[in-house]
Amino acid sequence: METVIEVKNLDLGYDGFPVLRGIDFSVKKGEVFVIMGGSGCGKSTLLKAMIGLNPPQKGEILYGGVDFWKADEQRRQEMMRRFGVLYQGGALWSSLTLQENVALPLQMYSSLSAPQIQDLAILKLGLVGLGAYADFYPVELSGGMKKRAGLARAIALDPDIIFFDEPSAGLDPLSSRALDDLILELRDNLGATIVVVTHELASIFAIADNSLLLDADSGGAIAQGSPGNLLTGSKDPRVTGFLTRGEKRS
Amino acid sequence: MPDKIVFDYSKEGLVRVELSGDWRITAGCPLAEEAFSRISSRGGISGAELSVSPGFKWDSAFVSFLIQLEHLLKEKKIALSVTGLPEHAQKLFLIAQHPQIAHGGHREGPKEPFFDIVGGGILRTKYAFLSVLEFLGEIVISFNRLFRGRAFFRKDDFFLIVQRCGIDALGLVSLITLLVGVILAFIGAIQLRMFGAQIYIADIVGIAMVRVMGAVMTAVLMSGRTGASFAAELGIMQSNEEIDALKTLGVSPVEFLVVPRILALAVMMPLLTLYADLMGIIGGFVISTAILGLNPVEYINHTLSAVSLTNLWLGLIHSFVFGLIISVSGCYRGLKCERSSAGVGEATTSAVVTAITYIVIATAVITFVCQIIGV
Structure with a gap:
């Protein structure tokens, strides 16, 4: 399968303070790749570097073989247009209705007619189960609905890669499960590659084809592979400990 | 469009439509109306069969085209067959048939x-x-x-607010009120020069600044600066559920957040107004002596004799009332703010508008009362 993301020898940090060192991994097309780890291990820092919010201190992030951070501004913007990002709280624009939230990226980056954009926005809302809420404002929605609406906006431009930052955070188990199913459906229906940052074990086992486990103490990745294989095959107590909620450490 | 769609009418009652090329969002999609007019241009058509040629590229923009085309064809009772399309496109098109999506998903009523x-x-x-x-x-x-010593009140917060709405505002108040003094002096000079009574500029500037203008100008500045800041601060606290956290802790948000703000502004407004009065008088003095050629000593004497203690008290009463209006408006709008960023914006605007409106009303009322009691 074609490799769409390659991360090579990546160092990340803030103001010279190191957070992660020597991160290497790759993500294949159509794969659900989970970046997991305990709180404060640098998951979100890694995500921010991957979506263009924080430059790395060293190393490369390649999309389709092109170094994201070494590309010129215009090229980087073009690459970012192929990303969809679902932020933790949905990050919807509160002064716009859900339909307007989803339509905005389409208005900015497509030459489609206004009725086409309107239909497309409602289709995307329908894909996340919010077809009946097109005229609602974010303030009128529950936390789970906001996340789904945020997802509808993230997939507005049919991105090649969709990034999820803690999609299950703040959701009840059923909503969390529904969102996991939605992630898999989107992967199947839109053919997108999915990168998820989370520490929710139920979600990790439900959706991940491949995963990377980060560790705060060592400031780097300690395991890579499918969560099932890591659970059965890893001899590292940190890996088995994380994947069994501390029940099994060897 | 013609390059992307080929119509084949060879079969009786059926149009075969072959789609090719790039139909993705970024490339743009042909309009469904154009395809519809070509399909329905011939009589006796009862079905349209879509298929794609090799290399056909699509995403959900293509599905949007299909939704619109099907909607138009339905009106003419022409059946649309999509079995010749890529499997995922068919699946997405099927999802789009859901009533919520097909009917536009708008609120009805x-x-x-x-x-x-x-x-x-x-x-x-x-x-x-x-x-x-x-x-x-x-x-x-x-x-x-x-006053009974039972309020949950953090003194540190109070002094911080005092600093923010007092000392931090001095620069802005200095600049504006100095210029108000200058403007009053110039306007006075134009009229009084006709009567050779330019020295009375001192009286006009002194009385106007001390009695009402110092307080009004300071209040307008403070409602835009501090009132808006109170509304935004409390509004964001409301959207972050910080106010709810106080309530569940059994702490009254009014006691904890509003009281120190009202107190701070009620104390600082009279002090700022005194300062504003002085700056306005200095502005008038500088213009009158340096540009209009009045005698400095004479100007000061005139000012001292014109500005009575009554005027000073009136100015201070104005400023105290304005301080209450600004802080109450800002805090009220902030606490009643909708839990969204747009709500915070509305609360801020509303706080300033409310404060300025009530400042003008209060000025009119105080002036009217003074007129009646002969002050």
């Missing part, structure tokens, strides 16, 4: 009758009035608790 709108407006006004009364009542209760 009958148009509200006229009397409902009027009645709703009256009820909203009533509730808004009651809500203000409730807020004012809470303030009175909180101050009562404060």
